[in-house]
Amino acid sequence: MDITNKYRSLTRGDGRVTGGGFPSDVDAGLSKAQKSISSKYLYDAEGDRLFQRIMELPEYYLTRCEYEILRDNRDKILTAVGDGPINLVELGAGDGKKTFLLLEHFLEKGLQFRYVPIDISEDAICGLVENCCDCYPDMAIEGLVAEYFSGIRWLADQNHKRNLVLFLGSNIGNFARADMDLFLRGLWDALNNGDLVLIGFDLKKDIQRIVDAYDDSQGVTAQFNINLLERINRELGGNFNVDQFDHHCTYNDQLGAIESYLVSREKQEVCIDSIGKTFSFEEKEPLHVEYSHKFSRDDIAGMSERTGFKIIEQFYDSESLFVDSLWQVVK
Numbered sequence: 001m002d003i004t005n006k007y008r009s010l011t012r013g014d015g016r017v018t019g020g021g022f023p024s025d026v027d028a029g030l031s032k033a034q035k036s037i038s039s040k041y042l043y044d045a046e047g048d049r050l051f052q053r054i055m056e057l058p059e060y061y062l063t064r065c066e067y068e069i070l071r072d073n074r075d076k077i078l079t080a081v082g083d084g085p086i087n088l089v090e091l092g093a094g095d096g097k098k099t100f101l102l103l104e105h106f107l108e109k110g111l112q113f114r115y116v117p118i119d120i121s122e123d124a125i126c127g128l129v130e131n132c133c134d135c136y137p138d139m140a141i142e143g144l145v146a147e148y149f150s151g152i153r154w155l156a157d158q159n160h161k162r163n164l165v166l167f168l169g170s171n172i173g174n175f176a177r178a179d180m181d182l183f184l185r186g187l188w189d190a191l192n193n194g195d196l197v198l199i200g201f202d203l204k205k206d207i208q209r210i211v212d213a214y215d216d217s218q219g220v221t222a223q224f225n226i227n228l229l230e231r232i233n234r235e236l237g238g239n240f241n242v243d244q245f246d247h248h249c250t251y252n253d254q255l256g257a258i259e260s261y262l263v264s265r266e267k268q269e270v271c272i273d274s275i276g277k278t279f280s281f282e283e284k285e286p287l288h289v290e291y292s293h294k295f296s297r298d299d300i301a302g303m304s305e306r307t308g309f310k311i312i313e314q315f316y317d318s319e320s321l322f323v324d325s326l327w328q329v330v331k
């Protein structure tokens with residue numbers, strides 16, 4: 001099926017998202033005293049494929065918990081939405097596998113909606129739109145290749161449409177703590193009074209259980225993070241020797257977050273052609289690639305209050321490892 005009219009890019013005319021920001025962000029990140037590159041760059045076609053494998057891992061409980069939550073509570077979510085028509089907007093949709101539970105249910109129950117998945121990865125949006133068109137050829141869909149903040153700007157232009165925004169998979173945990181409120185406040189600004197937001201939060205729990213989810217025994221998460229260096233080699237003409245970097249993750253108790261690093265095994269220099277620079281790594285020097293924050297119930301309540309949302313309902317999995325929290329915009 002030709003899906004070219006079912007999605008578009010809000011980033012650049014030619015539809016590729018990586019052209020402007022990636023080289024300059026890599027340059028800035030590798031030039032810092034404490035090297036870091038945003039986790040949003042983990043998701044190219046290969047990163048998407050590896051993340052799909054992560055979601056299947058026995059240690060990665062997050063996806064299974066949220067799948068159970070959505071399967072068991074889709075009717076309650078529909079009841080909270082009420083009558084359509086609505087925009088069903090999903091930020092950082094990925095492969096949308098769990099969302100299919102809602103799409104199918106909403107279609108069955110005759111809710112009128114347009115599904116708007118938004119993701120920085122063009123490959124993710126293409127794959128998702130294609131799957132949706134195969135499964136639900138009559139469903140209205142408009143995929144957007146965009147960063148969260150461009151997605152939010154798009155939302156702000158949707159005057160007088162009612163919205164249900166999905167932000168699943170504990171994507172919110174990938175922001176630095178200070179940026180979570182900024183993001184949520186930006187989302188609140190873009191939405192209308194009464195709009196709903198369903199946010200997935202991974203809850204604080206036994207630390208070993210968390211660490212295992214980000215340091216799996218098959219090494220898939222390690223490959224996923226190493227792919228960032230391979231991506232720099234592929235897209236920016238870098239010469240990272242990926243065998244000279246180790247994946248390392250640690251739970252930071254004070255932050256309440258897993259921090260993921262790529263650690264240089266030895267002192268080495270890396271040249272990146274399209275940036276025109278060489279970067280030095282010391283032996284054991286870490287490159288920070290991801291935060292995965294974990295949340296208490298108080299964290300969630302505080303965040304919703306500070307950013308103008310009212311908590312309508314909290315949906316937990318059977319082990320209470322994860323929560324999908326349904327918030328309403330109050331203006």
Ligand SMILES: C[S@@+](CC[C@H](N)C(=O)[O-])C[C@H]1O[C@@H](n2cnc3c(N)ncnc32)[C@H](O)[C@@H]1O
Nearest residue numbers: 040043092093094119120121146147148168169
């Ligand atoms: C951890 S995956 C989760 C995917 C999906 N929400 C789920 O629960 O299965 C994060 C997704 O968010 C996207 N993403 C990460 N940072 C982003 C950003 N700044 N703007 C838009 N999408 C982003 C990635 O491309 C990826 O598909």
